[in-house]
Amino acid sequence: MSIATERPNRRRPSGGARSNSPGRTPATPSGGPAVLGFCRRHWRPVSLVGIGVVWLGLWATLMGVDTLELGGADKTDFQLWLNSVRDAFDSARTNSFVFQHIVQPVTDGINGLVTFLQGIFSQASDGRPVPEIGWLGVVALLAWLALAFAGVRSMLLVGVCVLLFGFFGYWAQSIDTLIVTFFAVGICTVAGLPLGIVMARSRRVSAAVSPLLDLMQTLPSFAYLAPLALVFGIGPAAAIVTTIIYSLPPLVRITEHGIRGVSPATLEAVTSMGSTPWQALVKVQLPMARRTIVVGINQCTMAALSMATIAALINGPGLGTPVLQALQSLDVGSAFVSGLAIVLMAIMLDRTTTRASERSGIEARMQRGSGEGQTGTFGGRQMRRTTIIASAVVAAVAIYLSHIYLALSKFPASPDLGTPLAKAVSAATDWTVGTFSGFTEWLKDTVTALLVDPLQSVLAQSPWWAMALALLGIAFVLAGLRAATVTIVCEAVILGSGLWNESMKTLATTLVAAFVVIIVAVCLGVWMGRSKPADSVIRPVLDAFQTIPSFVYLVPALALFGPTRFTAIAAAFAYGVPIATKLVADGVRGVSPVAVEAAESLGTTSWQMIAKVQLPMARAAVVLAANQGLLYVLSMVVVGGLVGGGGLGYLVVAGFSQSQLFGKGLAAGIAITALGVMLDRITQHATARFGSTR
Structure with a gap:
């Protein structure tokens, strides 16, 4: 039969005649091509199912074989080598030039500064049974800082929370936690803000530093406790360095985002007026990104507080120690009270820094306001400035009195809210x-x-x-x-x-x-x-x-x-x-x-x-x-x-x-x-x- 006579027989019937014609089957691909087409369209789920089937088959067949299970007291050669590395580090502390002239001075400097701050605010100092600044002075100082940066409501919140630290029975530990947190955040701010600015102004620097920040954020905090303790020893120095590693990335990334988020049109306008890059940074980018940068400091502070408690495992001072001790002894009541003190501190720092961020945004808008608005806001700024100065005088008097009188230096034993709670x-x-x-x-x-x-x-x-x-x-x-x-x-x-x-x-x-x-x-x-x-x-x-x-x-x-x-x-x-x-x-x-x-x-x-x-x-x-x-x-x-x-x-x-x-x-x-x-x-x-x- 010729091709011409075959073509009419290949035409598909239209409408319902296609399915109702006797002796015909629908024109669908055969089973093999249909399966292949389905696999191509859905290759990911099909591949995952295939991997799962093979994996479960191997597990069922070879369960318990080649699992590399290691006994509790057993150690591999690599783990024994790590023990020897620790011993070598211990001996190198007295013989190595790097340890003696670089690492040890840094360690001693951090430990010494923390001890100095503890002697001022939380622990007995040399020749005194109490700190240089007693509890009343600390409460007044922290409340004044909250007033200056965040307003009246934050001042009241800080005052109440700090007093509760003492009433719970964890005054010294709470102030130690604040010392470690502020110390770490201060170093992060000094190092992180310039780094974030440079990353925002240079794509190459951002591309080079971002993987390191990714690694710092990805690492579980437990992972670098032991190595840092190996280098800096057990104590405040290792705890603070650990806290810095954990807290630095959020500040750097948010600072970069804030600087880079400034309108390009604004920068072009400033540049066209002859401003140098430094002037554009100081007069435009930093003021316009100020609120975002304060948010970065907020996140850095919260991360530092979280890490400061975990750092108790390497003898870091603060509230982490009583929490850890209570968990180890299964004392839920004590763990709850010390944990509640940490929660209050987190709320206090979070709300204060958040309010400081909001206030910085309001002040920036006021500075960019119209001339008529400036007249109205001038009186408000003057009143606020007067209030801050007057409260600073009150805080200074409280600090002096807490230094002189024992009753205002050592936190009172009553009311004791911690024990009944x-x-x-x-x-x-x-x-x-x-x-x-x-x-x-x-x-x-x-x-x-x-x-x-x-x-x-x-x-x-x-x-x-x-x-x-x-x-x-x-x-x-x-x-x-x-x-x-x-x-x-x-x-x-x-x-x-x-x-x-x-x-x-x-x-x-x-x-x-x-x-x-x-x-x-x-x-x-x-x-x-x-x-x-x-x-x-x-x-x-x-x-x-x-x-x-x-x-x-x-x-x-x-x-x-x-x-x-x-x-x-x-x-x-x-x-x-x-x-x-x-x-x-x-x-x-x-x-x-x-x-x-x-x-x-x-x-x-x-x-x-x-x-x-x-x-x-x-x-x-x-x-x-x-x-x-x-x-x-x-x-x-x-x-x-x-x-x-x-x-x-x-x-x-x-x-x-x-x-x-x-x-x-x-x-x-x-x-x-x-x-x-x-x-x-x-x-x-x-x-x-x-x-x-x-």
């Missing part, structure tokens, strides 16, 4: 645990049995090479080649540390906590993003939770669940939910109103709107929330080693308390760092990839 909290805790022990035990056992134990078995009981290949494949599928390269390097570091099995246990706990955080964050975030009343109610609660330093979350978790892995998960959940929820809420709220109106016009239900429109269009925010939630959870799960969390966090703590385990604890810090960098890079690159696809 600790007893009440302990009694309430006992009642709560006794009343709800059935539920808390059920919740702990259920989550542990259904989530933690199975995932830990899969991660920690798989052959190390199978686990490594699975992580590598997941990184490549989700985040691409760069993330896969970082994953290989991080896996090599974890293997080299000799703590692969413990790292997988920590990863299992982290993933469970992060999973719960993301589920709750998506639910709350969608609710907040769709409902302004819900946002107005929930957001202040999230702000309050973000203000609380991470250490404090361990107290209620320990009270409810005891020293277990689940305690670390509960504390990590409370720590990670606020930031993840806010990101999801902002992402849902940022969905185009046009898209929402178009979907509503088609008659979509609320569930369809969420599942088909808002969440898909906000997926970049959701993935970013997963990134931040995961990192927050990792830092808290590591801290959870203090309350029975196990894994790498426990080894870090053991390395501080037992000299023979120092190398193992330091190796655990290295493994934590590698784990954090790997998770961060995978989620960051996944965020960029999902955010760029539509």
